[in-house]
Amino acid sequence: MEEKARFAVGLDIGTSTTRAVMGAIGRDGKISVVGYGEVPSEGLRRGIVKELMSPPRVIDTCLRAVEGMSGIEVNDATVNINGSHIGSTKVDGMIAVGVADHEINNDDIDRIADASIAGKIPANREILSLVPYEYILDGQGGIKEPFGMHGERLELRANVISALTPDCDNIQKACEAGNLRVRALEPSAIAAARAVITNAQKENGVGLVDMGSATTGVAIYDEGELQFVGVVPIGSNDITNDLATVLKTVPEIAEEIKLRFASAKFGGSDKDIVIKRGRDEYRFERKEVDEVVEARLEEIFEGVRKLLKHAGYDKRLPEGLVLVGGGSKLRDIEAYARDQVELAVRLGKPEGVLGVSEEIMKPEYATAVGLMYADAEIQSSDNARGFGDILSGGKKAKVAKGEGFFSKLMKKFK
Numbered sequence: 001m002e003e004k005a006r007f008a009v010g011l012d013i014g015t016s017t018t019r020a021v022m023g024a025i026g027r028d029g030k031i032s033v034v035g036y037g038e039v040p041s042e043g044l045r046r047g048i049v050k051e052l053m054s055p056p057r058v059i060d061t062c063l064r065a066v067e068g069m070s071g072i073e074v075n076d077a078t079v080n081i082n083g084s085h086i087g088s089t090k091v092d093g094m095i096a097v098g099v100a101d102h103e104i105n106n107d108d109i110d111r112i113a114d115a116s117i118a119g120k121i122p123a124n125r126e127i128l129s130l131v132p133y134e135y136i137l138d139g140q141g142g143i144k145e146p147f148g149m150h151g152e153r154l155e156l157r158a159n160v161i162s163a164l165t166p167d168c169d170n171i172q173k174a175c176e177a178g179n180l181r182v183r184a185l186e187p188s189a190i191a192a193a194r195a196v197i198t199n200a201q202k203e204n205g206v207g208l209v210d211m212g213s214a215t216t217g218v219a220i221y222d223e224g225e226l227q228f229v230g231v232v233p234i235g236s237n238d239i240t241n242d243l244a245t246v247l248k249t250v251p252e253i254a255e256e257i258k259l260r261f262a263s264a265k266f267g268g269s270d271k272d273i274v275i276k277r278g279r280d281e282y283r284f285e286r287k288e289v290d291e292v293v294e295a296r297l298e299e300i301f302e303g304v305r306k307l308l309k310h311a312g313y314d315k316r317l318p319e320g321l322v323l324v325g326g327g328s329k330l331r332d333i334e335a336y337a338r339d340q341v342e343l344a345v346r347l348g349k350p351e352g353v354l355g356v357s358e359e360i361m362k363p364e365y366a367t368a369v370g371l372m373y374a375d376a377e378i379q380s381s382d383n384a385r386g387f388g389d390i391l392s393g394g395k396k397a398k399v400a401k402g403e404g405f406f407s408k409l410m411k412k413f414k
């Protein structure tokens, strides 16, 4: 019997643009992009779905574009979640696993996850994933895979990624109304990291900064695992809006000033900025533009720095920061960011993607491409269980199964 072709789809519902990327999963597990699409978003504020009339239409239009290019129908996808409500919480727990010579099994791993989370995540929050740092068996720490080991007392140290339940539900509803089943939800910054950060960098310590239109997401990795995720509710569109207000012009012209002339290197030129519209000519002072851009960028990077401090990684990431998202395309942003956060900074974009991929090797596609990888990973562990089954207490976790360790575990015991 011929094996059915499998496809992975990532859908990134951004505040300004909704993007989807579809890949064919080869027998060797390699993914080749066969379609993508993008449509201006509607109905979102600061990364969050605020009404349910427009997003389903946008999602549907975006997916139809992907289907048109690939010739493949899209029914399921892994979808982003964004907004300043996203957070991570360090947890730990301990359980007795029974008599001597007991072999750690699936039930024990379920129970220790439950015990570690119990009472630590408020009832109005959805658990998106649990990242195990280490298991400790009878006092012996540093264990990554306790399955099959012998012991009596099992402890876990882990990180729980969660988001407000109503915001998760609204994405789910918007997708369903747009004829799409949500396989899992993953925070934008975590998804983007899948597309631009290597495992070696995650091992050494690295941060991803997703500079979107209305949000700036931060994901920090160290010792190979996600250590922190947070979102600053300010983005590149705030620069545009400030320019429009201060320069007393319409947002369309302010956007053109930003895209064509703005830079994060200030005081370089005194030449006026001139924008033409038909026969009309609009003239703006360079110094004024610089001041507006600098003020907002300062606010954005102060927010990033605050999150780095909160996570305990201020000036402490050997691999530095990787910037993605449309906002990272601002001229000279790397050098500016480096000075602000006192870390190495580089620009990231999805690279080495196979298939029809020129168009998606851009920083603003990092999240959608990462979501496609997440979608493939979930499918490869589909027969195994995820934390959706593990978590009790009525929490219906829409979990990106396999934050590294669990996917390995699942593959191993399939």
Ligand SMILES: Nc1ncnc2c1ncn2[C@@H]1O[C@H](COP(=O)(O)OP(=O)(O)OP(=O)(O)O)[C@@H](O)[C@H]1O
Binding pocket: 013, 014, 015, 016, 017, 018, 046, 047, 082, 188, 211, 212, 213, 214, 215, 216, 235, 236, 237, 240, 255, 258, 259, 325, 326, 327, 328, 329, 330, 331, 364
């Ligand atoms: N060349 C450029 N220079 C400066 N800014 C740019 C450039 N190109 C795009 N942008 C900005 O990038 C932003 C869009 O980025 P992106 O598509 O990543 O946002 P989004 O995913 O829709 O928003 P969010 O992630 O905040 O929900 C816009 O504010 C746009 O003006």
Ligand SMILES: [Mg+2]
Binding pocket: 013, 014, 015, 188, 210, 212, 213, 325, 367
């Ligand atoms: Mg985005």
